Amino acid sequence: MEKILISACLYGHAVRYDAGHCLLDDPVISQWRKEGRLVEICPEMAGGLPTPRPPCEIDEKTGRIMDEHGTDNSAAFEKGAQLALDLVQAQGIKYALLKENSPSCGVNFIYDGRFRSTKRVGSGITASVLKDHGVLVFSECDLDKLKSHMGVE
Numbered sequence: 001m002e003k004i005l006i007s008a009c010l011y012g013h014a015v016r017y018d019a020g021h022c023l024l025d026d027p028v029i030s031q032w033r034k035e036g037r038l039v040e041i042c043p044e045m046a047g048g049l050p051t052p053r054p055p056c057e058i059d060e061k062t063g064r065i066m067d068e069h070g071t072d073n074s075a076a077f078e079k080g081a082q083l084a085l086d087l088v089q090a091q092g093i094k095y096a097l098l099k100e101n102s103p104s105c106g107v108n109f110i111y112d113g114r115f116r117s118t119k120r121v122g123s124g125i126t127a128s129v130l131k132d133h134g135v136l137v138f139s140e141c142d143l144d145k146l147k148s149h150m151g152v153e
């Protein structure tokens with residue numbers, strides 16, 4: 001049975017910076033959950049950050065991951081990405097379903113690093129590391145594509 005790494009907030013855990021979640025309410029997610037296919041991780045919490053926490057964005061020039069107060073949280077983000085990679089490699093996971101726009105989990109888009117609610121094309125740290133190691137990474141906006149990889153109509 002093919003397993004799928006999923007952002008813990010999409011699974012419904014209250015792990016976001018604002019202590020909320022982004023439950024992905026879809027019948028196929030419920031089915032995969034019942035089948036035990038979903039392996040959850042919040043890379044930011046796994047890397048040692050608390051919830052709630054100040055929002056972070058990736059500085060486009062330096063690549064550092066800063067919070068809105070100017071604290072450099074790159075080490076925690078990199079640790080979380082490594083732990084996500086360790087998890088997929090330990091469990092032979094080839095697919096990931098990650099939350100778009102996050103500096104960790106964003107697949108196609110992230111915020112532009114200036115804390116002005118503007119997005120740019122790019123990936124979060126965890127999504128990049130997983131892609132670089134051959135994991136097929138999808139955002140919640142691409143759930144239909146993941147479904148078709150899983151053979152779901």
Ligand code: SF4
Nearest residue numbers: 008009042099102105
């Ligand atoms: S790091 Fe990923 S799993 Fe954790 S709250 Fe942010 S988007 Fe969700």
